[in-house]
Amino acid sequence: MTMESNVEGFSREVFADRRKKIMERLGPAVVVFPAASELIRSNDTTFPFRQDSDFYYLTGFPEPDALAVLINGESEQFFLFTRPRDPKQEIWTGRRHGPAGAREVFGADEAYPLNELDSTMPKILSNVDRVFFAFGKQESWDRRMMGWINQVRTKGRRGAVSAPTELIDAALVVHEKRIIKEADEIDRMQRAARISADAHTLAMKACSPGMTERELQTRLEHCCLSRGAQAMAYETIVAGGANACVLHYVENSARLNQGDLVLIDAGCELDNYASDISRTFPVSGRFTKTQRRVYEIVLEAQSVGIQSARKGERLHSVHSSVVHLLAERLVELGLLDGDPERHARICLKSAETPDEDAREERLEDGEIGLHHYYMHNTSHWLGLDCHDVGRYREAGAWRRLEPGMILTVEPGLYISSEADYAPEAYRGIGIRIEDDVLVTEDEPEILTESCAKSVEEVEAACQGR
Template sequence: MPLDAPPRPSPIDLDEYRRRRRRLIDALPTDAAVLLPGASLVIRSRDSEFPFRQDSDFHYLTGFPEPDALLVLLPGRAEGECVLFCQDRDPAMETWTGRRLGAEGAVRVHGVDQAFENAERDAHLLELLEGRVTLYLPLGDASALRLAERLRGELLTRPCQAVQPPLLAFADVTPMLHEQRLVKSDAELALLRHAGEISAHAHCRAMRACRPGLAEYQLQAELEHEFRWRGGSGPAYASIVAGGRNAGILHYIDNREPLCDGDLVLIDAGAEFDLYAGDITRTFPVNGRFSPAQRALYEVVLEAQERAIAAVRPGTTLKALHRGVVRDLAAGLVALDILGDDGEETPESIVARRFYPHGTSHWLGLDVHDVGDYRQDGEPRCLTPGMVITIEPGLYMPDDEDLPAAFRGIGIRIEDDVAVTAEGCEVLTRAAPKQVADIEALLDEK
């Protein structure tokens, strides 16, 4: 690892995982149970799989890293309220695919109350769920629903020895769980800060490497090398490296075109570290110098972003931040004589319809577009300390003849990760330069 790498944060400890499970259990009726499956391996082609990545909800409650696991939470159970099912120990398979923790390791390493290997799962599940009236599970997960339906059918047909009636109702566990995930702990913020630092170093590396004649995928290779070199597991999402007019495609991931002298390149890429996501966008000139038109548009987007970040504090809303960004972008385009008020449509509505078709912010955490409702009691949700968001205004100028020729085909986005604090906010990705002078100075280093 490079000598200038930031110190690696401590992993989330077992007590925090226990507190998360406790909070969820305490929100449940005493006659309920939770059934939450982990992720399974996914076939990439024939007999090879994609690299395994644990389900975010399952990881949030357990930290358990193996596929085909199942978490059962049982409020009030005397023998232990947290039961985990996991892969069987299998020396022959472990020779091929790596060591497995097994039931004993799950209890010892991950602090669950009780664990069984999957070979024993069906028999124990029926015992654990007998007498439970409501089963909470992710209702959007087809495999979880199939398992729950099968278990309900078996419980309904077996002699019931419990005082309470057998399992009859299903409920969605995700609203309660996602509400918990929305506000990050100090340990989570440390991991997000580290993911942001790794991501920022990668963007700096890509800037230094950039020159006309390279292909977009070569900058992608520079980014993703740095993600892994600094201890990340790889990209948190498909990296976007969009040169020239490709920047007008918001989720452009082909990354196959050459980088041309005189164009800008937009990079939207972030590292994943311990399953937490970084998410940065920077836009810079391929040849190292902004043209006057590029710089003018860039400064409009940058000013809008900086004003939005300065407005992040407890009590504000993402809707208010977005409205401010649209207002600032419109004012900037009016000042450049790209827009005017024709009396039929305001500059703000033209910007939102034509030049800036996406939102300004989204939640960030274990998922790059993290979970949690954006509205509360029917109103835009107020920010509170511990929430983490992106601030990512952009302008995407089409090749339309009614626009000044110098501005056509330019796409610009600037994005940072921002944690809400009691006093305001902390920018987690500030190590990636975004001022014009700083970008051009870094590009001169190559």
């Protein structure tokens, strides 16, 4: 295999550049990141391994239980502790890179087998003032890290060395770097988005009354994996009829019925980068008049939200614009009574207004509000994690959007089959429309734009046109 293929499609220089930029921001310090561990699924079988996103971002190293150490002292150094080569074990569980591969393929300046951690780490941590570590991810690593530091402190009390005086959460720095995507990351996410968009369109064409939700799930996932995705980015949701009113419905076991809608929320992962798409379409190929009315409200709300995802806008403006549109349209539709602006303010808990009186607004006892139909936020960051890292607020205020940020825009309306406060014709309708949006210097770029979305496009796809 080539060097590039061993690093899952990226050259090792990409990871070296990320490490360099991180260390330049930190100054003299040691940064420590553990890899993920394999997790037991049942008895002696494990879940498919997925590398810790921060560890992968800095190293590209794909194996479990490793430890990355970045040292910024007189020079910048990158150390990796890995599982050793073990020909007998590798027959059963696959090839390992070992310390030699860590140096040759992944660019480590020094690499050691894991059994040398306890003898080497206290030396690395000696005479260092600032240590950045990913606290809280794995309790076992937290304990080991504090054990090494305490060994250094013990020597420090004898005057032999000095111990670290600052322990800082490494995630704070890495996550703020990850939130702004570089060109190679955007390329991967564009490709993942195209694969997922094609899979959703295929599902529209494949769907027919009498199929099970699981059958539709397998068609979509097969399309993603056969097109080069390594995995799905999260558990696929295929929710027919009233099941779509359960936001994270994953049973996927019911039959799809004539006259119902089906909501699919699914996205693939390519080189560990996620896509995230939701589409809702008619099982029979055509929206009913009532379904279409609700669908077009959600579609209009999403369009307003996407147009708010611009450089310099505050993140909350995406959600706020969606909420105001939904409130207005639901009053017009008769699903809400009263002033739509009041409904929007209450739904947003008045986060966007300084009016103290507005903050005290509440629904009257028994009054139906927008949150009865729309109970989640409109956006989340997207990247190496489906719900990606990075702060949503800075100094208490919603942060401003910057070029290179990628977020979802995913409004929905969910009218439970048990919602006796809604007209019967609307009960059991659940609709969500979700796209992945890149903030640019100019217009928002919809990475998932190729996926059918308008009523006409969706019906055409469902009918195989």
